[in-house]
Each structure stands twice: as C-alpha cells, then as structure tokens.
Amino acid sequence: MAKWRKAVSWMAVAIMTVGALSGCYLLPQEEEVLEPPLLTPVEVEYQTVTVELGTIESVITAQGMIVPAKRFDLYYTYEGGRVASFPAEYGAQVKEGDVLIELETEDLKFEMEKMEIQYERQKAAYDKAMKSGSSTTRQNAQWDWDLFMLDYNRIQEQLERATITSPIDGQVIYLAAVDVGDEVTTYSTLVTVADVSKLYVGVTGDSAMDFTTGMEVEVNYNKETYTGVVVQTPRDTPDKINSASAETTTFIEIQNMPEGIFKLGNEVTVRLVEARRENTIVLSRNLVSSYNGRNYVKVLEDGLKVERDVEIGMSNSTQYEILSGLEVGDLVIK
Numbered sequence: 001m002a003k004w005r006k007a008v009s010w011m012a013v014a015i016m017t018v019g020a021l022s023g024c025y026l027l028p029q030e031e032e033v034l035e036p037p038l039l040t041p042v043e044v045e046y047q048t049v050t051v052e053l054g055t056i057e058s059v060i061t062a063q064g065m066i067v068p069a070k071r072f073d074l075y076y077t078y079e080g081g082r083v084a085s086f087p088a089e090y091g092a093q094v095k096e097g098d099v100l101i102e103l104e105t106e107d108l109k110f111e112m113e114k115m116e117i118q119y120e121r122q123k124a125a126y127d128k129a130m131k132s133g134s135s136t137t138r139q140n141a142q143w144d145w146d147l148f149m150l151d152y153n154r155i156q157e158q159l160e161r162a163t164i165t166s167p168i169d170g171q172v173i174y175l176a177a178v179d180v181g182d183e184v185t186t187y188s189t190l191v192t193v194a195d196v197s198k199l200y201v202g203v204t205g206d207s208a209m210d211f212t213t214g215m216e217v218e219v220n221y222n223k224e225t226y227t228g229v230v231v232q233t234p235r236d237t238p239d240k241i242n243s244a245s246a247e248t249t250t251f252i253e254i255q256n257m258p259e260g261i262f263k264l265g266n267e268v269t270v271r272l273v274e275a276r277r278e279n280t281i282v283l284s285r286n287l288v289s290s291y292n293g294r295n296y297v298k299v300l301e302d303g304l305k306v307e308r309d310v311e312i313g314m315s316n317s318t319q320y321e322i323l324s325g326l327e328v329g330d331l332v333i334k
Helices: 002-026 106-132 135-160 205-210
Strands: 049-050 053-074 081-085 099-102 164-167 172-175 193-203 216-221 226-230 247-254 266-283 289-291 293-299 304-309 311-315 318-325 329-334
Touching: 053 172, 053 205, 053 247, 053 311, 053 318, 099 193, 106 135, 106 318, 172 289, 193 266, 205 247, 266 311
Parallel strands: none
Antiparallel strands: 049 329, 053 193, 053 266, 081 099, 099 164, 172 193, 193 247, 216 226, 216 266, 226 247, 266 318, 289 293, 293 304, 293 329, 311 318
C-alpha cells in the first residue's frame, strides 16, 4: 500500500513537471508590435508664370476692302425700256463719253422726226406773229411756241437718256445680268464705272464710326503691314444731307502703296491703336480673378499658394495692366 501511494505521488509530480514545461506551448504567442509608418506629405507642383514688364495696347480692329477712289453706278432715272445694245464689258477700260448701254428708241425717233417738221412750221408762224401781230397775237404766239418746245425738248431728252455713257475715264467693275432684248427698269444699276488709278481701303457698317479723319492706322494684308491715314469718314458728310442717304464708309489711304499688290475687292484688316503702355506689368486676363469688386491673383510664396489683391489699369480683350500688387519676378499661379 505504501509503495502504491509513493508511485502515485511520483506520477503527479511528473505530470506537474511536464505541464509546467509545456505551458508556454499551450498559451498564444505574443506578436511583435511594429512601428507605425511615417506619412510623407505629397508635394504640390504649381504651374506658374513669372511676372515681367511688357507692352499693352487698346486696339480697334475692323475689316475693310480695297475700293476705288471714285465710282459711278449708272442706271435709268426717267424711264426704262428694252435693251437695244449693251457694249460694256466687265473689266474693260473706258473713256469719258463711251456708250455703255442703249435702249430701243424707234418710236421716239419717229416722234422726233415729226417734231423736227413741226419745229420749222411753228418757228415760221412764231416769227411772223412776233413781227407784225398785235400784242394779243404776239402773246398767243409765244404761248404756242412755249408749249411746242416743251414737247420737243421732252422727246429729245428721252432720246438722249436712252443712251448711258461713261462719265469718266475708268474701268467697268460691274455689269448687271442683262442681255439685248431684256426689259430694264429705273433706278436699277446696270453698269458701274470706277477710277482705279487711285485705290482706298473702305470700312463700312458700325466700324466706320470708330475712325476720325487724319488718324494713322495699320493695314494688314497678306501677312504684311502698311501704314494708312483716314481721309474721310461718315462724320464728314454735310449736315444738310439726310443721314439715311449719307455715305456710311470710312476711306483710308495707304501711304506709299506699292504697285501691283492691291486689287479691287481685296479684303484687309485695319488696326487702330487707341492707347499703348510700355514697360509695365502685363498679365493674361485668365490669371486675374474677380469677386465682389475685388481683383486678385494667386502667387507662390515660399512654396505656398497665397492670394494677393491687384489694381488693374488699362485692359484689352486678352490682357490686363497691373498697377500695383505685383512685382517683377513674382510667380503667379495659373
């Protein structure tokens, strides 16, 4: 019995020893605590513009066209008719008095032949009455003669007006789409004759009122720039002329116009520099923000974006002049 108790005791001691030795395997193993990662701030890269001195201009731009110094639109004013001949040719050089278009006048010529015969008869009766008739006879003879001459002159004038001739030495720059035998009406331009020995730039429409006689302008054509001087504007039209019918074109003379460069109808660009500032700070308009009457820009200072108020001077469609708030060398953020 004693031996059995001793054996049990040894077994208990052995079990306790084994349990003590294996305890570290039965409990969960502690994990090593890691250091938190260091957060590196992301560097912001700004696109900037360096403030520099420059030039800003206030410019009026208009489209113009090369036009003749003189032009005459020719048409019938008394009455129209059927075209008998149309000798005018587009682009042809003509002399003053050259026939450009004629209407049929057979009926008028017949009437004129009768009037020529009546003329001799009326003239003889008039002369006789004026020499030997009484005062009443002479008065009646005068009235008869005056009435006859009204008809005579009217037919003669109709014959003359049936033919349109060139009023100047020049060039035909327009012809209506009319053929022999067509009917034409009054006040419809049939031929235009121009003096092309001297050419101007013509600016029409609202832009014509932007100019003043004597102004110096730039004329741009085919990538070349020429100097022009305003020689006439709509303001030069006499006050007595109805504004609805007054000339609405500004004419510009190109100084020292080279021969053979400009032709009628060429389109050109006219630039009038109203004001110019040089050696001043100039910024693109899209770099300046405005809010509630405040004008400001964003500048880069010591790597930080900072708003800075600015004072605006002259401006145009793409630029601002900066009077204060910026200095040469500042970096303005786009």
